[in-house]
Ligand SMILES: [Zn+2]
């Protein structure tokens with residue numbers, strides 16, 4: 001008794017503890033369900049799927065939206081309403097999937113409990129789902145298998161069942177289930193497997209069709225998978241397994257009293273004839289690239305906004321009665337199509353025989369995608385690979401403005417006048433790196449020139465000065481381009497933090513044409529990023545009221561670049577088109593700016609360009625990447641082909657001009673204020689004028705140029721003995737500095753020129769080089785004085801002054817003193833006269849005395 005009493009007490013205490021623990025746990029569970037689960041346990045959807053969806057285009061003239069085309073029944077996406085579904089199909093579904101469907105309240109507690117127990121044994125947590133639960137699973141993206149997920153699904157199912165009728169739930173379920181191949185929903189599957197409308201299916205066919213959904217790979221009649229039964233060794237095909245499961249379905253229907261024994265026998269005996277309906281092979285309507293993009297965008301946005309599964313979102317777009325208002329500009333889209341639907345617009349074939357491909361996206365200042373093509377050539381199918389938004393490719397140099405120049409200007413690191421060396425940055429694997437295209441280096445150049453000629457070393461130098469991480473973050477956060485942080489490829493971790501990736505555009509994955517167009521549209525939009533949109537809103541009529549499902553009417557404007565950066569980028573990218581690598585994109589009478597891009601392997605070519613009206617990105621390459629052999633940039637050519645038509649009739653204008661700009665004369669070699677020396681460079685004028693914001697104007701004068709005196713009579717010769725233009729030996733002591741009449745020198749040969757101070761041995765235009773060449777080789781001694789013209793004394797006439805000799809010709813001549821008059825001297829005698837030391841005038845040429853020794857006294861000729 002006593003022991004029993006103690007045991008009872010212990011057991012009692014134990015039970016009490018258990019009870020209290022249980023109550024606490026239940027309380028926690030209730031709080032969790034109330035605060036976490038219930039607020040989410042609601043699926044807001046109208047699944048009615050037999051309605052026409054319509055895409056509207058705006059009429060550019062009236063500003064009114066007009067029906068462009070309706071999506072209903074345009075493809076292999078038929079949906080049914082409950083009254084079109086055969087009773088046998090509904091019963092077959094109930095029999096095999098959820099036999100208490102008509103009586104439970106969304107959740108089958110008996111099966112759920114089984115499922116929970118199975119979960120604890122580590123088995124299928126998804127077991128025991130009712131049709132309602134499966135519908136919710138199919139309609140949402142909740143495919144992660146967690147306990148919370150399962151609990152949420154249960155409560156959502158309870159909520160759903162209380163809201164909608166069993167018929168609605170059954171209809172939506174049958175329209176959503178996956179039945180193998182490309183079939184979602186029983187209507188499509190009926191066409192696909194039996195070539196029939198779903199309402200015409202026999203009992204045998206209904207059972208066969210619904211058998212597939214449990215596992216289409218296993219039970220799909222067209223499944224190619226052969227399975228060997230381990231016990232019997234029997235090998236089965238998909239069709240045989242489908243038949244086995246069909247018979248199970250029929251047996252369940254018989255068991256549940258849904259069909260008679262006679263019906264059962266007949267259905268089991270019926271031969272299933274699988275045939276494809278002929279008209280399903282080719283879609284009746286081919287969407288244009290723009291509509292296809294709109295469809296994709298609406299599907300993605302419905303999934304994101306409402307958590308719908310892709311399948312449900314697709315169903316809604318194709319047959320959910322949606323009204324979609326597109327942003328297309330029909331004039332521009334038709335220009336795009338006239339160029340892009342014609343493979344002859346760009347004729348190139350790869351060495352493996354692929355036709356060249358291209359894609360284009362055009363965006364307006366409001367962020368609307370106004371024209372788009374996802375491939376080149378005739379479009380023959382729907383929902384095909386869209387290379388405008390569905391693929392990413394290496395951007396090459398076209399990434400430089402986004403990853404190097406705009407961020408470096410924005411950070412105050414550089415201005416267009418900054419000078420960097422266009423010389424190898426380092427030696428990589430024994431080779432100079434990076435190479436330029438063409439493979440020459442230019443020495444010190446300004447950022448302005450570096451952008452114009454697409455210098456690789458300058459881009460790398462600035463990137464490395466800025467830091468790859470800064471650039472990476474700028475591109476991702478400001479230009480909204482996805483870069484790779486870490487990616488495992490063949491055991492190697494790859495990422496986009498590097499000079500090759502960010503400065504030269506060799507990204508791990510790449511960038512889409514849509515993203516490039518959106519990023520560049522920031523430049524003509526005064527530094528504002530707007531996420532591109534293809535539709536303004538999506539609505540649906542509910543009980544006669546148009547309800548907005550997706551609202552894109554308000555675009556979010558994000559200022560990512562300053563006025564200064566935008567102005568500098570526009571000026572530099574204009575130069576690319578007027579003088580640099582992008583000249584093929586020029587449009588007569590329109591301001592164009594842009595950047596080319598090509599990758600080292602030359603598998604991708606880009607031109608991303610803009611005018612004050614539109615921004616367009618064009619990619620050219622092969623579907624399977626291969627080297628492109630083209631003499632020009634084919635992307636710039638296609639860009640020009642489309643955009644010149646787009647801009648027809650539009651008035652030329654410039655990008656927004658900034659205030660606070662100062663014109664400044666700068667030296668191309670130093671980037672500092674130009675001096676006389678920069679103007680006198682032997683290569684020509686090294687001075688250019690640039691407009692800089694006043695705080696960017698350099699205060700120092702050029703420290704690279706200096707003046708030296710050279711002698712123009714003494715050119716420096718090249719290896720072939722030809723004079724090098726503009727280069728002369730340094731002036732020596734005897735080179736005539738200026739005109740000297742006394743010496744008969746009409747012009748000095750010494751000229752000041754401005755040469756570089758650098759001792760760079762590869763550059764001839766340096767002081768060091770001239771010094772190494774020595775001074776003038778012509779004027780090596782004091783010049784001889786010129787000899788006066790000989791005077792013929794016989795021509796002397798006192799009355800004609802023009803016949804008188806000069807003092808040089810006849811020293812001492814004095815018209816008033818006849819003794820000094822020139823006379824024909826007598827033949828020289830023995831030691832005729834005095835002054836033998838002085839030279840005598842003579843009738844023969846060169847008798848004149850040298851001016852260095854003029855006679856002090858008038859000379860009196862002998863005789
Ligand atoms: Zn200079």
Ligand SMILES: [Zn+2]
Nearest residue numbers: 711735776779
């Ligand atoms: Zn000289």
